[in-house]
Amino acid sequence: MTTSVETAPSARKTNLGEFILRTPAVGPALALLVAIAVFAMTTDTFLELDNLSLVVAQSLVIGTIALGQTLIILTAGIDLSCASIAVLATLVMADLAVGGMPGWVALLLGIVVTSAIAALNGALITSIRLPPFIVTLGMFTIATAVARIYSDGQSIPTTDSVLRWLSTRRYLFGGIEVTYGMTLALIMVLGLAYALAKTAWGKHVYAVGNDPEAARLSGISVRRTLLSVYIVAGVIYGIAAWQALGRVPNADPNAFQIGNLDAITAVVLGGTSLFGGRGSVLGTMIGALIVATLRSGLTQAGIDDLYQDVATGTLVIVAVALDRLSRRKQS
Amino acid sequence: MGQCGPARGAGSTRSVVRALALGIAGALIFTGCTVERYWGGEKVADNGKAKIGLVTKTDTNPYFVLLRNAARQQARKHGVEFSALAGRFDGDNAGQVTAIENLVQQGATTILITPNSSTGVLAAIDQARAKGVMVLALDTATEPENAVDGTIATDNTEAGEKQGRYVRAALGNTEPQLLMIDGTPGSSVDTERHTGFLRGFGMKEGDRRILGADSANGDQNMAQEAAENLLQRARSVNSVYTMNEPTARGFNAALQGSGLDPIVGSIDGGCQGVSNVRSGQIDATVMQFPAKMAQLGVDAAVEHAKSGKKVSGFHNTGSIVITDKPMPGVPSKNTEWGEKNCWGDT
Incomplete structure (x- = not known):
C-alpha cells in the first residue's frame, strides 16, 4: 500500500465536486443552509434573529468539546472521555468558586485538571501504545466516577460572575444577540483553523492521521505530535466546561452523559473523517450547529424529540457513508 | 485506509457530489414529510387556544x-x-x-x-x-x-411514609433489620421518599438497625448488583426499602437462592409492579397517579x-398502598384494584 501525502492543488481545472471534496466544510455548510431554508419555510418562528442566536448558544458546549475531539480524530484517534472530563471540570470550577476562590483562579485550575487528564490519556496512548479507544473508554468511566465522588452526587450551583461570564454579558450587534461564549467559540475556531492550516504543527497533525509510518519516515515526531494534540484537546475541554457553566450555571455530575457521542456526531456531521487525516474545525462547528438546528427547527414544527433523534442519526450515517464513498472513489 | 492520491477522475467526483445531494435530499424529505404529517401545514394559532x-x-x-x-x-x-x-x-x-x-x-x-x-x-x-x-x-x-x-x-414524602408504615406494620414485633436501595443521589424525589420512609418506619437516619444503603439510580440492574453486595454482609435483613419498582425487582433478583425472605416495600404503581405484588415478590407498593x-x-x-x-401552589395527586396482605392501621387497596388503576404494561 503506497501512500503519498496530498500536495497543494495544481493548476488543474477544478470543478464543483472537487472543491467540495477538498474543502470538507462545504458539504456540511450546504446541509446546514438547506436545513435552515426548510425550517424557515415550514415554521414561522425559526428564522427569527433571537432564535438563530439561541441555536448558536445551544450548540456551544458540544461544539467546543467537539473541537478538541476533531483534533484527536484528525490523528485517527478518538476520545470517549471528552465530555466526562469537561463535566468534572465544571464541578471543580463551581466547587472552588463556592469555596471562596476567585472565579478566574477556579477557571484556570479547572482547565489545568482537564489538560492533565487529557495529557495522561495522551501519555498512555503514545508511551504504552494503547489504542485511544481503550484508554479513553477507561478514562470516561474513571472521570464519570470521580465527578460523582468529588461532588458527592450533588449538583453545585454557581453564581460566580467569571464562571458565568460567557453567557451573562451580552451585547447587541446590529440587533443580534451575541454572547461572549459565541465570540470565544468563533475565535477558537479561527485560531485552530489557522494552526491546522498554516503551521508546521497543523501539517504534522494531518500527516500523522493519514499515515503515522510515513509521517515518521519524513521526520515528524509522531509521539510528540500526538501528545500535543491530546493536551490541546484537554485545554479545549476546560474551555467547554466554562461554556457549560455559562449556559447552565449549575455543575451537575450527571450532565452530558452522552456528550462524547454528541461530540463525535458533530465531528462526523462536520465532514471530518473518522479514519483520520481529513477534516476541519470549521466543519465541526457547523456539524454542532446542524444538530442544534434540527432540534430547534423540528421542535418548532411540533415534532417530538424521538423523531428528532431519528433525523440526527440518519444524518450521521449519511455523512459517514459519503466519507467512505469519496475515499473509495479516490483510491 | 489512509491512502489518498492526487488523481481523481472527474466522473467519480461527480458521482460523489450526486451521492451528497441525494443524502441531503433524503434527510430533508424525511424531516419535511414529518412536518407535513404533524401540523398539516397549519400555522400557529393565538386565539385563546393553548x-x-x-x-x-x-x-x-x-x-x-x-x-x-x-x-x-x-x-x-x-x-x-x-x-x-x-x-x-x-x-x-x-x-x-x-x-x-x-x-x-x-x-x-x-x-x-x-x-x-x-x-x-x-x-x-x-x-x-x-x-x-x-x-x-x-x-x-x-x-x-x-x-x-x-x-x-x-407528595413523595407522604408516599415514602406510607411504604415505611406498611413495612413496619408487616414486621410486627420483630426487631427491624433494614436495607435501603435508594435512587439517584441528590435528586429531590429520592431524598423525599427516603426521608418519608424512615419517618413512617419510625427510625432515624444513622440508626444501627439500618444494615446498609446504596444508590441504584432507579435501575433494575444496578439495584440487583447493589443488593447482591449488601446481602453479602447483611444476612439478617428482614425489611427492605426500595425507591421504585425496578429497584424492587432488582432486589428480588438478588434474593433468589439466598433463602432470605424480607418484607419488601416499594413505590410507583406500575402495572408490572402491581403484578409483582400479586405474585408476592413485592409485599406492598405505593401507587402514584x-x-x-x-x-x-x-x-x-x-x-x-x-x-x-x-x-399556583402544590397539588398532591395522592398515593395509595397496594397489597394483598393488608395491615391494620395502614389504608390499602388490593391488587385487583391496583391492576385496574396501574400505569404502563405488565
Whole structure:
C-alpha cells in the first residue's frame, strides 16, 4: 500500500465536486443552509434573529468539546472521555468558586485538571501504545466516577460572575444577540483553523492521521505530535466546561452523559473523517450547529424529540457513508 | 485506509457530489414529510387556544411514557396543540434547557415539566415565565418550589411514609433489620421518599438497625448488583426499602437462592409492579397517579389560555398502598384494584 501525502492543488481545472471534496466544510455548510431554508419555510418562528442566536448558544458546549475531539480524530484517534472530563471540570470550577476562590483562579485550575487528564490519556496512548479507544473508554468511566465522588452526587450551583461570564454579558450587534461564549467559540475556531492550516504543527497533525509510518519516515515526531494534540484537546475541554457553566450555571455530575457521542456526531456531521487525516474545525462547528438546528427547527414544527433523534442519526450515517464513498472513489 | 492520491477522475467526483445531494435530499424529505404529517401545514394559532409543551426527564421510563401519552390524549380531547420533548438521560439538564427554549420560541402558552435536577433548569424556566408562559412542574417539584407557577405531583414524602408504615406494620414485633436501595443521589424525589420512609418506619437516619444503603439510580440492574453486595454482609435483613419498582425487582433478583425472605416495600404503581405484588415478590407498593398529573396539567393549560388564570401552589395527586396482605392501621387497596388503576404494561 503506497501512500503519498496530498500536495497543494495544481493548476488543474477544478470543478464543483472537487472543491467540495477538498474543502470538507462545504458539504456540511450546504446541509446546514438547506436545513435552515426548510425550517424557515415550514415554521414561522425559526428564522427569527433571537432564535438563530439561541441555536448558536445551544450548540456551544458540544461544539467546543467537539473541537478538541476533531483534533484527536484528525490523528485517527478518538476520545470517549471528552465530555466526562469537561463535566468534572465544571464541578471543580463551581466547587472552588463556592469555596471562596476567585472565579478566574477556579477557571484556570479547572482547565489545568482537564489538560492533565487529557495529557495522561495522551501519555498512555503514545508511551504504552494503547489504542485511544481503550484508554479513553477507561478514562470516561474513571472521570464519570470521580465527578460523582468529588461532588458527592450533588449538583453545585454557581453564581460566580467569571464562571458565568460567557453567557451573562451580552451585547447587541446590529440587533443580534451575541454572547461572549459565541465570540470565544468563533475565535477558537479561527485560531485552530489557522494552526491546522498554516503551521508546521497543523501539517504534522494531518500527516500523522493519514499515515503515522510515513509521517515518521519524513521526520515528524509522531509521539510528540500526538501528545500535543491530546493536551490541546484537554485545554479545549476546560474551555467547554466554562461554556457549560455559562449556559447552565449549575455543575451537575450527571450532565452530558452522552456528550462524547454528541461530540463525535458533530465531528462526523462536520465532514471530518473518522479514519483520520481529513477534516476541519470549521466543519465541526457547523456539524454542532446542524444538530442544534434540527432540534430547534423540528421542535418548532411540533415534532417530538424521538423523531428528532431519528433525523440526527440518519444524518450521521449519511455523512459517514459519503466519507467512505469519496475515499473509495479516490483510491 | 489512509491512502489518498492526487488523481481523481472527474466522473467519480461527480458521482460523489450526486451521492451528497441525494443524502441531503433524503434527510430533508424525511424531516419535511414529518412536518407535513404533524401540523398539516397549519400555522400557529393565538386565539385563546393553548399550545402545550411537555418536557419529561427521559423518553425511556414507562412512567414518563404514560405521562406523555395521558397528556397527549387530554390535549387531543381539548383540541389543542401539544408536543412532547425530553432530556436524553436522567440528569440531562442541558437537554431540558434546550427543550424549554425551543418551546418558548415555538410559542407555547404552557410548559409542563418534570425537572431533572431541581436547580439545573431554573434559569430557563425563569426566562420562559418572564415571557408570559405558564410553567407547571409535574411529578417532581423544583427547588425552591415557587420557581414554577405551580406543582402537580405525588407528595413523595407522604408516599415514602406510607411504604415505611406498611413495612413496619408487616414486621410486627420483630426487631427491624433494614436495607435501603435508594435512587439517584441528590435528586429531590429520592431524598423525599427516603426521608418519608424512615419517618413512617419510625427510625432515624444513622440508626444501627439500618444494615446498609446504596444508590441504584432507579435501575433494575444496578439495584440487583447493589443488593447482591449488601446481602453479602447483611444476612439478617428482614425489611427492605426500595425507591421504585425496578429497584424492587432488582432486589428480588438478588434474593433468589439466598433463602432470605424480607418484607419488601416499594413505590410507583406500575402495572408490572402491581403484578409483582400479586405474585408476592413485592409485599406492598405505593401507587402514584401520573395520568392524573398529566390531565390536571393539560386542563390547567387550557384554562390558562382561555382566561389567563394561572395555577399556583402544590397539588398532591395522592398515593395509595397496594397489597394483598393488608395491615391494620395502614389504608390499602388490593391488587385487583391496583391492576385496574396501574400505569404502563405488565
